[in-house]
Amino acid sequence: MSGDGHKHHIHKKEGGYALLIVMLALILISMFAVTFYTTSASHRLQQQQVESSTLSVGAAEMGVQRVHYELKEKVNQVWREYRVCLESLLNAVTSQCDKDLEERLGMVDDDYEAKSEFGVFLDNELSTWVITEKSRLLAVENGSKLYEIQPELKVDYENTQDKLLITYKVKGWEAEKERELIANVEIEFADPLIISNVEGGEIDHADSVFSFPESGECPDLQEGFVGYCKWTKSTPLKDWLKNAASVNVYVDGDLCRTYGSNNCNNLDFKSATIFNQDGINDHIFNNFLNGTLIYDGTLAVNNINGKGPLNSKLVIKNIDLKNKFKSKGNVILAVVGKTEPDHLGKFELLEGDRVCINVDGLDKNQLKLIEDKFTDKKIEGKVYLYHSTYQALKQDIIYTEDFNQFLSYCDVPINHFNRFIISTEKLLLNTKVRY
Numbered sequence: 001m002s003g004d005g006h007k008h009h010i011h012k013k014e015g016g017y018a019l020l021i022v023m024l025a026l027i028l029i030s031m032f033a034v035t036f037y038t039t040s041a042s043h044r045l046q047q048q049q050v051e052s053s054t055l056s057v058g059a060a061e062m063g064v065q066r067v068h069y070e071l072k073e074k075v076n077q078v079w080r081e082y083r084v085c086l087e088s089l090l091n092a093v094t095s096q097c098d099k100d101l102e103e104r105l106g107m108v109d110d111d112y113e114a115k116s117e118f119g120v121f122l123d124n125e126l127s128t129w130v131i132t133e134k135s136r137l138l139a140v141e142n143g144s145k146l147y148e149i150q151p152e153l154k155v156d157y158e159n160t161q162d163k164l165l166i167t168y169k170v171k172g173w174e175a176e177k178e179r180e181l182i183a184n185v186e187i188e189f190a191d192p193l194i195i196s197n198v199e200g201g202e203i204d205h206a207d208s209v210f211s212f213p214e215s216g217e218c219p220d221l222q223e224g225f226v227g228y229c230k231w232t233k234s235t236p237l238k239d240w241l242k243n244a245a246s247v248n249v250y251v252d253g254d255l256c257r258t259y260g261s262n263n264c265n266n267l268d269f270k271s272a273t274i275f276n277q278d279g280i281n282d283h284i285f286n287n288f289l290n291g292t293l294i295y296d297g298t299l300a301v302n303n304i305n306g307k308g309p310l311n312s313k314l315v316i317k318n319i320d321l322k323n324k325f326k327s328k329g330n331v332i333l334a335v336v337g338k339t340e341p342d343h344l345g346k347f348e349l350l351e352g353d354r355v356c357i358n359v360d361g362l363d364k365n366q367l368k369l370i371e372d373k374f375t376d377k378k379i380e381g382k383v384y385l386y387h388s389t390y391q392a393l394k395q396d397i398i399y400t401e402d403f404n405q406f407l408s409y410c411d412v413p414i415n416h417f418n419r420f421i422i423s424t425e426k427l428l429l430n431t432k433v434r435y
Contacts, residue, residue, distance in 0.1 A: 001236070003088055007150045008317060013053075014282065014352055020391065028400065029421055032317065035355070040261065055172075055174035055177070056172040056173055056174040056177045056178060056179035057172060057179045057181070057413040057435070058172065059146045059172030059173060059174060059179075060147055060170045060171060060172030060179050060180065060181040061145045061170075061172070061181065061433070062146065062147055062172070063146075063147035063148070063149050063170035063172060063181075064170050064181060064183050064431065064433055066131075066147075066149070067131065067149055067168060067170065067183065067431075068183075068185070068429065068431045070131055071153075071185060071429065074125075074126070074129060074427045075122065075187065075425055075427055075429060076426050078121065078125045079424075079426070079427050080123050081101075081198065082101070082121055082122075083095045083102055083422045083424075083425075085097035085098075085101050085105060085116060085263075086105055086108065086422060087104065087418065087421060087422055089105055089106065090109075090399075090419070090420035091211050091418050091419050091420055104117055104120070104121070107158050110194065111189075111191070111192050111193045111194055114193050114194055114199075114422075115162060115164075115189050115193060118164075119155060119164050122155055122164065123155040124265045126153045126155060128396075129153075131149055136331070146172070146173065147170055147171065147172045148170070148171045148173075149168065149169075149170050149171070153166055153167070153168045154166065154167045154168070162185040162188065162189045162191060163186050163187060163188050163189070164186070165184055165185070165186060165187075166184070166185040166187070167183070167184055167185075168182075168183055168185075169182050169183070170183060170270070175306065175411030178352075180376045181433050181434065181435060182433070182434040183432070183433050183434075184431070184432050184433075184434070185429050185430070185431050185432075186429070186430045186431075186432070187427050187428070187429055188427075188430075189427070190424040190426060191424045192419055192423065193422060193423055193424065194421075194422060194423070195368075195420065195421050195422075206362050209296055209317045209336060209337070209417070209418055210275065210294050210296045210317075210416050210417060210418060211317075211416060211417070211418045212228065212248075212250045212275045212416070213228050215227070215228035215229050215230055215250070216229060216230070217230055217231075217232045217233075218231050218232070218240065218249060219231065219242075222240050222241060222242050222244060222247065223242060226246040226247065226429050227246070227247070227248065228248045228249075228250070229247075229248075229249055229250070230249070230250045230252070231249050231250065231252075231258065232249045236258075236259060236260025237249070237251065237259045237260060238257050238259050238260040238261075238268070239260065241268075241269060241270040242270060243270060243271065244269070244270045244271055244272035244291075245271040245272070247272040247273070248272070248273045248274075249272060249273070249274050249275070250275045250276075251274060251276045251279065252276075252277075252279070253273065253279050254279050254280075254281065255274070255276040255279040255280050255293075256279075256280060256281075258279075263284065264280055264284060264285045264286070264288075264301075265284065265286040265287055265410060266286070266287045266289070267288050267289075267291075267293075268290050268291070269290060269291025269292070269293070269297075269406060270290060270291060271290055271291055272291050272292075272293065273291065273292040273391055273413075273416075274291065274292070274293050274294070274299075275294050275296070275416075276294075276295055276296070277295075277296040277297050278292065278296070278298070279297070280295065280297075280299060280300075280301070284301060284302055284303055285299070285301045285303065285305070286303070286304075286305040287305060288304070288305075288312050288314065288331075289312045290311065290312060291312065291313070292312075292315065292413075293313070293314050293315070293316075294315045294316075294413075294416055295314070295315065295316040295317065296317055296394065297316070297317055297318070298316075298317065298318040298319065298320055299316045299318070299319050299320070299321075300319075300320040300322075301319075301320075301321060301322070301325045302321075302322045303323050303324050303325070303326070303345075304321060304325045304333070305325075305326050305327070311330050311332075312330065312331045312332070313331075313332040313334075313410075313411065314332065314333045314334065315332075315334045315336065315410075315412050315413075316333075316334070316335055316336070316337075317335075317336060317337045318335065318337040318339070318343075319335045319339060319343055319344070321343065321344055322345055323344040323345045323346070324345045324347070324348065325345060325346070325347045325348070325349075325355075326347075326348040327348065327349055327350055327353045327381070328350060329350040329351055329352045329353060330352040330353065331352075331353050332353070332354045332355075332356075332410050332411060332412070333354075333355045333356070333414050334355075334356040334357075334407070334410040335356070335357045335358060336356075336358055336407070336412065337358060338358050338359070338360055338361055338363075339357050339358055339359055339370075340366070341362075341366050341369035341370050341373075344357070344370065344373050345373070346373055347383075349374075349380055349381030349382075349383075350380050350381060351380050351381065353380070353381030353382070354381055354382050354383075354384070354409065354410050355374075355383050355384070355410075356383075356384045356385075356386070356406055356407070356409050356410035356412070357370070357381070357382065357383075357384075357385055357386070358385075358386045358406070359385045359386065359387050360386055360387050361387075361388075362387070364390075365388065367385075367387070370385065371397055372423050374396070374397060380396075381396070382396055382398070382399045382409075383396055383398070384397075384398050384399075384400060384406060384409040384410065385397060385398070385399050385400070386399075386400055386401075386403055386406035387399055387400075387401065388401055388403075389401070412435065
């Protein structure tokens, strides 16, 4: 009996220890579980905050991209208006400005003033400009905002760096998280901004080389009319032209069809001066005579044949002559834009013919290719080449470094030349974001 009692006592004691161990184990497991849950919850919350912050930044960046796109369009729209106005004032032709802008730009004559005044003009234009999309919705069901753009844009002009700086703010949201970005937009100008055509021959920067004064429609009858007019009639121009030595006509669009020809053959301008911009689309330009054509574009043709013996003058911005220029005498061809050798064909010139070509920037090998176009035995006329750094005299080929002299060799009318141009057609915008 005593032995069995002792064993029973030992079993009770062992059972108590086991219960204690199980309880301690449960306590430890509970503590680890609570710690793990707390850590996981904290980690999830932290991860959500990071994701929310990242998404809010991303939303703000989308807003920055939106502003950059719309701002680029707006700035270049304002720049086009400003550039056209300034060029018209610099060239002393009919003003292309509104009254307020003309008053401000009337005394502008150098790069610094031109850039400064554009900063003022742009600031005024942006002060009333509204971005078409200030905010966007992330989701229709909860209506939460994705980003919002601060409507006011500030323009600062830094005259030491030839830049305009535009600053604006964009706020991005993701749920309750908000992040604001500050964006700086740099607008850089070319240097120089204002280029003199007649001094340096840098006309390839310009959209338009020649100027035509503001004028009214051509009258019904040409007899007795002198001066400038724009051709707006549906009847052929050739029926209107008589003895038109003092007549200057601007023709918009297809020149040859407007003249009354199915192609560009047999154009007789009756001593008139005709202006046209990129309106010749035929590959053959035959029997042009008796007048002056000022062509503000690229004359791309296979052949040019001058009929003679009456005086004929072609003054063009650029040329792409694939085959041959052949004259019967007393024809003037002046190419005032820079010309590459592969844009010229062969030339056959007779007594009284004059050809002036701008070859500035070409090296000696390229110049040799140009000269070879005129080495035929049939060359009896005069050839004048403009190059700002190279001079030579080779039989009938004369080089000149003076652009004014170059123009005078072929009687190019300076009064029809855009004397000054703005070198930059479109402004570049670079956006930098401060996070």
